[in-house]
Amino acid sequence: MQCRERLFHLRWENGYVCPDCGSKSYCKLKSRPLYQCNKCHYQTSLTAGTLFSHSKLPLTTWFLAIYLITQDKNSISALELKRKLGISYNAGWRIKHKLMQVMKEHDDNRKLSNIVQLDDSYIGGKQKGKRGRGAEGKTPFVSAISLNGEGHPIYMRLSVVSCFKKQEITDWAKKHLKEKN
Ligand SMILES: [Zn+2]
Known part of the structure; x- marks a missing residue:
């Protein structure tokens, strides 16, 4: 997935929501990497916050x-x-x-709480040619962002994992996520 697209999903897992009025209708500006609310015209950047x-x-x-x-x-x-x-x-x-x-700040023993958005993806590995390491050269990692009540990211953690198998992710979650409170 493209970085921008990935970040979009990390930030608005269930689709875009205007930070100002809560409307879900938006458009992408062509001139700058901004999203504009169709209702109140509030502009937000993907990376704001x-x-x-x-x-x-x-x-x-x-x-x-x-x-x-x-x-x-x-x-x-x-x-x-x-x-x-x-x-x-x-x-x-x-x-x-x-x-x-x-x-x-986010390491240590702090566990992510509130709303946590999780995503997994691969980074690295050579994509072109036979000399590259191929898909097996890619490193899987989990990214998690904890959001506050307004949906703004407050903590973020990226961890490299050995694979995306259930056990690995379960272990990761036990280590990094707070039990539901
Ligand atoms: Zn709006």
Whole structure:
């Protein structure tokens, strides 16, 4: 799935809802990556309220950075991010710190609560040519976003899992999700 589409589903699992009036009717603006409510004309960006907001970097870069950092949490350097993502050193540094901060805040023993949106997908792996690692080279990960009452994301966690088998996901959920309260 495309990053933007993926994020859309993460944010509005049951379809778009206007953050202002609650209407479900919207249109996508062509000029900018904004969604506009057909009823009250409130505009919202897909990344508003998430760690991606105010970033000029494309979502693919963020997703790849998340993947690289969750794989190699302590040691990936800004320089490596620069090289692997094809961005500037400064951008690499900012991404790293932003993600490390988010992960630190949301890591630890805090379990996700409230409404949690879950998604699973694969990152990485070579898609073209026979020399690539193929589908088996892809890394499955689970992303979870906890939303507040207004549907705004408050916590986010991305975890690399070994597979999407039921047991693996059950273990993941036990570890990261709060029992229904
Ligand atoms: Zn509206």
